[in-house]
Amino acid sequence: MTPAKSTRHKEQPGYVLHSYPYQETSLIVEIFTREFGRVGMVAKGAKRPHSPLRSVLMPFHALTLDWSGKSELKTLRTAEWRGAFRLLKGRALICGFYLNELLLKLLHRDDPHDGLFDIYEQTLKSLLDGGQHAVVLRCFEKRLLSELGYALILDHDAETQRPLEANRRYQYLIDRGPVPLDTHGEGGGSGLELLGQTLIDMHHDQYTSAVTLQQSKSLMRMLIGHYLGHQTLHSRQLLIDLQGL
Secondary structure (H helix, E strand, C coil), rough: CCCCCCEEEEEEEEEEEEEECCCCEEEEEEEECCCCCCEEEECCCCCCCCCCCCCCCCECCEEEEECCCCCCCCEEEEECCCCCCCCCCCHHHHHHHHHHHHHHHHHCCCCCCCHHHHHHHHHHHHCCCCCCCHHHHHHHHHHHHHHCCCCCCCECCCCCEEECCCEEEEEEEECCEECCCCCCCCCCCEEEEEHHHHHHHHHHCCCCCCHHHHHHHHHHHHHHHHCCCCCCCCHHHHHHHHCCC
């Protein structure tokens, strides 16, 4: 039987999500690409002092990559910076690690999400340009869940299909959506209580209200925690330690 030919992909845009040592001189690198989704690659010799890959394989920098292979772990051939070098700093840097950790733990390898790739790029640009961190993260989280097939219901209640009322209280139920709370405060299930205005604001990406900021953070924490299962987000704990986002 003739061995399967190795597939090579050239000049593909991507970002480093995470890397860790492999053998004495190499790295295993998790790359987020536009056309192929999350791809695991072996960067041979990348730990050597004079390797051309050593200084390039950094998170949050747009890269152009060549790789080959048909197994789950591909072989990284080349990587070059795509555009100017800009560095995330301080809390924006921790927010960036949070984005990467979400992608690592919620995306399967080799599952393309070209729309999500563009959203990720836009989110990094917002962090680099000094966007309000909490707002940037909420917008990314909402779009991430939508891309993965878990879109939030933010414009009508799941029980009657009526438009949400700003001053009414709702209970957001996982995998169902918002349902009105009755006069006894019961929503018919276990969920998170929110104002209708919060959900309306989230639908329009409006986060000027302190109540909306707080309640949207609680809602996204509940939903993402559900879809992560037993996986822990270490970067989130760092954010919590810095008075959390």
